[in-house]
Each structure stands twice: as C-alpha cells, then as structure tokens.
Amino acid sequence: MTPAGMGLGATIVCLLAWAGLAAGDRVYIHPFHLLFYSKTSCEQLEKADVETPKEPTFTPVPIQAKTSPVDEAALNDQLVLAAEKLGDEDRLRAAKVGMLVDVLGLRMYRTLSETWSDPSGAVLSPVALFGTLASFYLGASDSTATQLQAFLGVPGEDQGCTSRLDGHKVLSALQTIQSLLVAQGRPGSQAPLLLSTVLGLFTAPGLRLRQPFMQSLAPFTPIILARSLDLATDPDLAAEKINRFMQAVTGWKMHRPLTGVSADSTLLFNAYVHFQGKMKGFSLLPGTREFRVDNSTSVSVPMLSGTGTFPHGSDAENNFSMTRVPLGGSACLLLIQPHCASDLDRVEALVFQHDFRSRMKNLSPRAIRLTMPQLRLRGSYNLQDLLTQAKLPTLLGAEANLGKISDASVTVGQVLNSVLFELKADDREQPVESAPQPAGPEVLEVTLNSPFLFAVYEREASTLHFLGRVVSPLHKA
Template identity: 40%
Template sequence: MHNRLSQSRKAPMIMNPRRSLLCFFLCLSPVMCDRVYVHPFHLFSYNKSSCENLVNLMQEEKMFVPVSIESQTIPAYEETLKDKTKLERQSSDIKGDQRLSYLKDLVYVLGMRFYDVLKETLKGENILLSPTTLYRSLLSFYLGASEQTADDLQKFLGFIPPSGDPDCTSKVDGHKVLLTLKTIENLPLSSGAGDLLFSKLSCLFSAPSVRLSESLVNSLAPSSDYFYARAVDFTNPSQAAELIENFVKDKDTSKSKNVLTNIDPSTTLLFLTYIQLKANVKKASQLKELQEFWVDSSTKILVPMMSATGMFPYKRDDNKNYSVIRVPVSENALLVLVQPVNSNDLNQIELELSLYPSSTWLQNLSPRYIKLSLPELTIESTYDLQELLTKMNLSTLLGKNANLNKISDASLAVGKVINKALFKLKNSGAEELLEENGDSLPLEIQLNKPFLLAVYEKNSKAMILLGRVTNPLNGV
C-alpha cells in the first residue's frame, strides 16, 4: 500500500517506514576513501570553495529565447548543444565508484515510490517505468530550483544532509548527481550487430518570449542523445498538443502513440523525456505457431513467442515464491525475467519490491540448462509526473509557488512533466541454436502468465527499466 504524504512543504521528507529504513542503512553504510570515512552525502555536496563561486555564477547568468516549435530552421543554440552531447566519462576512481553505488539505490527507492502509485492506478494492466528517467526529470528541476523548492526537491531525491546546518555545504551539487546518473545510463547504442538500441530524447517547451537559462540548458543537453528547447503557445491547448506531438514524432523513428492531452492554457513550461530500449534475445528463434498466454486464471490469449535453449543464469526461490532467469541481450545490459511460482501471483512480489535492494534479482544466480519460451514484446508507457505527484499528495513540489528562477527569470507555471518509455523485445532472427549439455534434458520454462521484467546496467547494477507484463499484446 503506497504512502499518503502530507501536503506541507516538508512532505518530501516523509517516507514509508520500510523505505526510510532502507535510506537509513544507506546513509550509515561506511564509505571508505583512503581509510577515512566519508558520509555518502558529501560525495555529492558542495565544498566551501564551490560555495564561494555560486553567487558569481548566478549574477553572470545568460538567458535566451527559444525559437518557435514551428520554425523550420535549426537555431544556433541547438548547433552548440550538439557539440555538448558528450560529457566526459566519470573516471573509475574510488569516489566515482562510491557515487555510483550510492546513487543507484536512491534512484531505485524513488522509482519504487512511483511504481507503488502506478500499480494501484493500473491494476491488472501492463506497467513500464524507468527509474533513471524519473530521477533525471526531477533532478533537472532541482538544477533550476532555489530556496525552499530546492530543499524540498533535494529531500525528495533522497539527499538529506547529515547535519542541520543551513549553509551551502548542506546542499547537493546537482551537476555531480547528473554526471553520475549519465554514467549509469551510459548504455552503448549497440554492443554487437544490432542487438541493443538505447536512446534518450528530452524536450523543454516554453511559452513565447519566456527566456531560459543558457547554462541550465547546456547542463541538461549532454544527458540525452537528443535535446531540444522550443517555444510553444499554450493558450491554445489543442493546437499546442498537436504541435508537440508532431515535433516528437518527427524525432521518433518508432512513430509511437500520442503523449499529450488536456494541457493547461496557463502553462509556461512543459518538460518531456522519452527513452527507447530495443533488444534482441540472442540465439532465440520465433515459434511458428501462436502460443497460449494466461492473462488470468480463466482467460487465455494467443501471442507470438520465441524460444531459446542453452545455459542461463537462473534461480528459484521457494521462500519468496518466484523464479528469476537472466536473458542475454547485450554485453552491457542485463535483462531479468521474474515469474511467480507455487501458485503465487505478481501482487505479492510487487509488495516486496521496496523491501530489498535493487540488485536482489541478480544475486545467487547459477548456470542452468534451460529451454526458455517467452513472448515477443512491445510495451509503451506515458506518464505525467505532475499527476503522479498529486496522487502522492505532493502537488506543491512543482506547483505554482515553486521557485524555479534558475530555469528562467520569468515566473513559471510548470504544466505537464511527461515521461515516456518504449521497450521492444524480439528474437535474434536466426535459426535456434541448441547448446548441448551432455545427456541432460533442459529445464523447460514458459513465460505464459503475467511476469515482471527489469533491465540493469551491467557495471553499476542500476535498474534502467522495470515492467509488469499482464498482456503481451497490449501497450500501456
């Protein structure tokens, strides 16, 4: 049961007790650097020398007005952004590794708070959620926030300073967090012959004549493969929605579903992020006949499936009543599939998601000779974070009184904050190759009833995607 938070400005500090316990242990875990204890918060906080420069940076802030979304010319600032799309990779030093380890758990905790809301809202339906994209969206607003809004967003992102000192060093440097998050999301476009595609698109739409911070846009742009800042007249909501839809579709080769409805005409800023992850299961072939998939105990449908036989990392946990199998899709991405066993259902597994670390499903897997059958999938989701925050009783977080003066020198009315995700899972297109295992018969596993899936970044073990599949034929 997801937590109902107070609507006060201190609401982001209040968490479900079991999540608070997780954060408590995260903060207490010793982080050693040259044998000197460093509190995890200080891995991302400002130091005193950085604090001295902040006032000067604010005074030197440059602003620009984005070109109209209807413009056919590429603006000069967009050409500049293309040159900034590659951030320096974070070195694999001790501090960098510590930041990755700490941040991936904060990303997971926040993702599960949103997942709790979605599973209550979308009962019995497919769910697809990207914890890293959710975190990046809110972090983007933190970079543009000041005063109480910045404090509330910092706490909501999981960064609670170890002391109550209100000075600059109690604040998190969002650029350090953004760089670490980019390292987590830095899956290559392909690690082989088209076996995985991972792309990120971000758009910042502002009302005409609203000036945006040049430094903020320059900070956000490198975290996406494609970043656009354009002006839109929101006073005509239906036309604004159509213009944005067409703009996004022009950048999106998959030509996916529409993402916008009911834009508030008072909006002066709308933020949209869209990630696509397309993967092929190695050595898998499509089954010639459609196969049965049980949507529930009394309803079955016929769906296209694929099959692969070989050695798979696998475990069956009869205490928690689920099995886990890791499927090869890329050298840099880990896909795990989780299915209930012993007459269990997904509900119980979902209830325990936030009780354990994000990498629980990756632990204690052993090679097993398996014949695996699973559906081919195309799952798409679109969520407005403003609606989800309202359901968490946190509508004020990015509400009309939010102080976002680092985004613009105008008084902003943040409209929708759209997070969109697309996940496609196909077979490799080759004939199925059977890996021999002596005289052993393979364990047959069929994902022919609702299951969970997750995609992890291999090195950090951070969760990039989490999905619930109740009907492989339906998107979200």
C-alpha cells in the same frame, strides 16, 4: 510533521539504511560526499553571485520550425564513447547516484502501480524519472531546491552550500549510468543494446529560458528540443501539435499522447526514452504462440526461445520464480514469473521493494530453456500525478521557485515521461529448432506464457534502468 515531510523522511531513512548495509564495518564517510559542492566550488559560487552579469537567455523557436529527425544510432555511439573514457571517480559517483535512482524508482513504481490504468501492462524508467527531477533541481532555488534534494533521497544536513547537491555532478553521473548500460565489454560478447533519451521543453510564446540551465541538461541527453507554441487558447490543439512534433522527430508512436494541457501552463517538460535489447542466443520461434492474459483470455504473440545457463531461483512460499538473463556487458534482464497469474499484484508488491538487490543475489546457475514473448511496450506517466500521490502536489506547483530556468515566473504543467521498450531476438542467431541441445545437467523448461514482471539492471553502477509488468505483450495503443 506534515504527510509530505513524513514521506520524504521515510525515503531518506530507507536510503541511509541501505547505504549502511553496503558500507558494512568500514569507516563511515557520508555516502553522497562525491555529489555535494566542494568548499572551493561554494566559494566560486558566492563570488559569481556578486560579480557575474545577468545570465543570457533565449526564446525557443516556434514548434512549426523545421527540425531534423533524431539520429538514435549517433546518440548510442556517444554513450559507448563516454563509457570508454570513464575514470574511477566517475564510476564511484555513478554507483552513489545509482543507489538513489533505485530507491526513488522502486518507490515511484509502487506509487504508480496503485493506479494502473492500462490493462496491457506498464513500464517505468527510474533513470528518466530521476533525471527529470534532477533537471528541475538544477533550475530551482531556496525551499524548492531543498525539497527536491530531499525527494531525490539526500538530506541537506545543515543547509549550507557544502551540504547541497551539485546538480551538474548528478546529471554527469546519470550519463555514466546510461553509458555503462550500453557498454559491451569484450567486442562481440553480446548483441548490442540501444538507448536514447530526448527532452522536449515546450513553452508559452515569449517565455525566455536561461542558456546556462539548458546547457546544464546536456549530460542527461544531448538532444534537447525547446519549442514555443500557444498553450492557452486551445489546450487540446496544443497537445496535438506537441504529439505530432515529437512523433515526427523521434519516429515513435506515443502510448498515451499528451492530453489536457492546462491553459495557465507556461512550461511543459517531456522526457522520451527508447530502449531496444537484442538477446544473444535467442531466436524468434516460427509462427506465434498462445499467451494467457487471464483465465478466460488468450492472445497469439511472437515468442523468443534460447537455451543457456542462467541464474535462477524459485520461492515456493510466495509462489514465484526469478530468472536472470545477460543482455550485454554488465546489463541483465530479470524475469519474475508468478506461479499463478492472479498473484501478479501480490508478487509485484513483494518483489519490487528495497530488498530487491538481495533477491537477485539468491539465484543459482541452472541449465534452462527459456521461452518468452517478444516485447514492444509503451508507457507514459505524468510526474505531477506521481508527486500528488506521494503527498507532494505543490513541489512543482505554482509556488515553486524555478528562477534558474527563466527570468520570468514559470508555471509548470504536465511533466511527462514516455518509454518505448523493445526486446527481441538477436538477428544473427539461427532458428532455435535447428540448434542442438546442450550436454550436461537436465534442462529446466521456463516458459513465460502468462503475466509476468521484469527489470533491466546494470550491475557495475547497480542501477535499475527499467521496471515493468507484462499482461498482454505487443499491445498497441
């Protein structure tokens, strides 16, 4: 077996083992049956292959064409509305995809952590990562589709139609997963969360994209910006134009702007994610506080503080503690603090593993006064680099069969995921200094004033939305 096959096999074995643990003693049902094509759908696909005329295509407009700025509030409202219309099957399908997202996200986070290049920290969106690869799956055929399905964590079994992932169901489940994150439950129960995802597809002039493929991406995000520009003559200039365009339409300054566009690329696929959380019951402390980056370096940063009863646990053997803080609805923030800053890498490797969920369950409620930095983190990574590190450098390479994206041969260049992650106090809260201390048990002081890890987790679909490390808060590239 090739190294690539071994890597895919290991992922599938871990995933099925995890699914088996969740199933317990129940009658076995294939864990992903809700994500496969049904027999009826397969018959319709076979009929369409024979009778359907050639799919319509279009040429993306030039990148200099006028484009309206993204309305993030409207995107968030759409997700909230989608959450209100969910049925039982939608939620069950989301839980299945959430399990896949977690396994792939943790695996790719570990891969990414081997080559951290930013000393300030990093943040990864498993949902954006999974959604990007699922989007390519929708555009793939034959062996490329089979490899992508396996990489997403689902074995194809007999390779028949009813053992194939239905990419539309997968992206619909991702929409459900995103909507559950921002759903608030009881009105006024928590400060609102904001989540927005924007796709940018940049093509060489003349490349025509298939309309059905573009339409199928809508559940991942309704904002899909397809633009054309010269990628070959001056790749650095092309990268600069793309960066200016995306910053203009989103308003987000990119952490590590696109660079080094390959001159032979005909398609660049970029996903941009913005998350903003406001912590109910937390306020911004006056002035700034010291954050120890390492034994010899400190920076002054704004700090948040709040007191409440939060699930908490300490692992004395491995020298770290965990605290879980509600963010809104069923969303929560998990904070992992090494007792010694130099242990960050070791604790990161230990905690962000396949038993991550079980660790979250081993926490007990405790009265806590929590102080932590206000966060504004940016992270970017090229999925092509991650695939290379995962021993799959050709998965989206020149030989990939992506005929459902375009009639013409497609050469995929960089596949960028960019994240802007913000965490701040609820503007409606009063300053902490004036708040009375709660009565009852002794309040434990937990202060995150040295490097730590974090995760944003949504409990209903059991999905990790963000994973990251903080070495220097509010670092600005």
